[in-house]
Every structure is written in structure tokens, then in C-alpha cells.
Amino acid sequence: MTRAAVVSTLSAQRRWRIVLARDRRYDGAFVYGVRSTGIYCRPSCPSKRPRRAQVTFFSVPEVAERAGFRACRRCHPAQANGTDPRVATVRQACQLIDAHPDEPTGLATLAGAVGTTPHRLLRAFRRVLGVSPRQYRDQRRHDRFKTRLKEGRKVSPALYDAGYGSTSRVYERTHAQLGMTPATYSRGGRGARISYATVPCPLGWLLVAATERGICRIALGAGPRTLEGALRAEFPAADVTPDRGVLKPWLATLVGYLDGHEPHLDLPLDVRATAFQRRVWEELRKIPYGTTRSYSAVARAIGRPGATRAVARACASNPAALIVPCHRVVREDGSLGGYRWGVERKRALLEREADASPAS
Secondary structure (H helix, E strand, O other): OOOHHHHHOHHHHHHHHHHHOOHHHHHHEEEEEEOOOOEEEEOOOOOOEEEEEEEEEEEEEEHHHHHHOOOOOOOOOOOOOOOOHHHHHHHHHHHHHHHHHHHHHOOHHHHHHHHHHHHHHHHHHHHHHHHHHHHHHHHHHHHHHHHHHOOOHHHHHHHHHOOOOHHHHHHHHHHHHHOHHHHHHOOOOOOOOEEEEEEEEEEEEEEEEEEOOOOOEEEEEEEHHHHHHHHHHOOOOEEEEEOOOHHHHHHHHHHHHHHOOOOOOOOOOOOOHHHHHHHHHHHHOOOOOOOOOOOOHHHHHOOOOOOHHHHHHHHOOOOOOOOOOOOHEEEOOOOOOOOOOOOOHHHHHHHHHHHOOOOO
């Protein structure tokens, strides 16, 4: 429970800098695993730092352990984040705020509910999260508002559903937080700036496109012109321009993945999705490297066992190849099924992962 875990999405580059600095403020925000040793650690672990190519990041220890890593015996990352009682107090307060997002709870009421004084609660929030309880509530409310817009809700219903009392409260903050007005955001970012780059890869050509918030499209194809044309057709109202080097690290990571050197992709995304699509894509990202799941298994995993066809449609509409590994979903009988970027590429991806996976 740290400020980073609540109010921001840390990129892999930022996490690596935190690990190099052994920054204790981010203990609890994520853990990192070292593939050469099979051990995962806290960001502040005093052990010798590994090479970046050997490191992969996980949001919580349980995910690292499911991936086959074991906890470090020096920093004990699976244990509670330190012994500071303020962490438990802030966690409890955050849970109360999240459980009642539409109820404006004052600092005194919140402090009484968690058994402390308003002054101590405010100090604990600022020490653990770097924000006040009110700022935390505002951030969570704004996150809900953006989620409602992405689900296709109109601006007015979305803002009231998120807990805003009036439209003026939304427009006071959205330009700074969204970079655009709510109506523009709900239309998919009309006028947004998108940079892109293409590079040859083992499966033909790879295109990566990104906004200032993260990757909005990863596509595979036969040539750069085709990929660029499809990108402009998908974002006809955006300012789409060639990249000037900012995307180079992400391109290198993706090519490394295709070469079998980077099995765990941890890159920021900025994609539009319905609530159902997002649930499916999040489930796909849980499928371990080198394995597959059936469409029906994915449907059962998200609690919609009768939605097998809808799952297949969500896979077919995935805008971020590789990061959202829809190629790991196959038919019940083991046959490949479809793939947005060609069945042969799907077969090649699965063969490469099988050859490079630890089980092999």
C-alpha cells in the first residue's frame, strides 16, 4: 500500500529505476522477479542488483509465485509491508472509502471508524500514500468516471454514477487529468496525438502506436504501409505522426519477446474497451507464457460460462497484440481458431513460446 500503488500506473522503466534506487516508499507497490535465480524481491531489497534483462515485474507476490518464483529470504516480500502500523490504518481507511464511494465521509468520521484521531489519520495518509484522504477519494472517483466513459456511458450519467454532484466539478479537473474534455474523451480522443513506429520482426512487420498515456495499438502485418494505413483508419480524427525515438525501448522489448528473450511484457496500455472486453483482456493476461486456454475456459474464468462466442469476439477486437495475448486462446478441441493478425502468425507465436518456456 503505497502512493504508487494507488495513484499511478508505473511503467517498467520507472519500476527499474525504483529498484536501482532501493526506494522503500514503493515497497508494496510491486515486486520484481529475477529469472536467473527464480527469486522475487521487494524494490528495496539489499541484495545485489541483477541485469535488467533478467528482471520481470509483478503487481503482488501471489502473481510472482504463480509464475514459479519464490520469495527472497533477505527482504521477505510475501510478508506484510513492514511493521509500521500506519500502513494497516491507511489500508483500512481506503477500504472504507472504496466501499462507500458516494458517501462524503469527513476526516473525523473516517478517523473514528479506523480507531485513530483525524490528525494522525491525515499524517498517516500523507506518509504512506503522499496524499490526503480527500485527494485519495477524488482520485478514485475520477478513475470511476473514466471507467464509465470507456464503457460507453454518456457524460452526465457517468459523472453522477461516479459520485460527482455536478458537472462543474468534473470540468474543473478533467482537462488536467484527462488532457481533454469528458465529451472528447468519450468519443475516443478526437484530436489526440498518437505517435507510431514500425520495425521488421520474425513475424513480418510490427507496429507500435502510443498516446502520452501508453500504447494504444500493437499490430502485426506484411508491411509498414499496410499497418500505418490501418492505424490511420482506426483513428481518423487523431493527430497521427511518426515517432522520433520515444517508442524505441518498447519496440526493443516487443522484438525481444518475439525472439524469446522477454517472456513477461509489462508495458503501459491506453486502449478503449467495453467492461466485458476489459474483463476478457485482463483474464488473457493471466494465461502463463507457453500455455493456452480455450475460449470456454476463459468464459468460465470471468464468470460468464455461456459467453464463449462473446469471448471470441473480444479476442478478435484486441488492439494490442502480444501484450494482451489473445493468441493463447484456442478452441476446445485444441485447434487454433481465428486470429486478428493471421492464423499462421498465431501458430508461430505458440510454437515460439512453447520452445522458449521453462517447461520445454
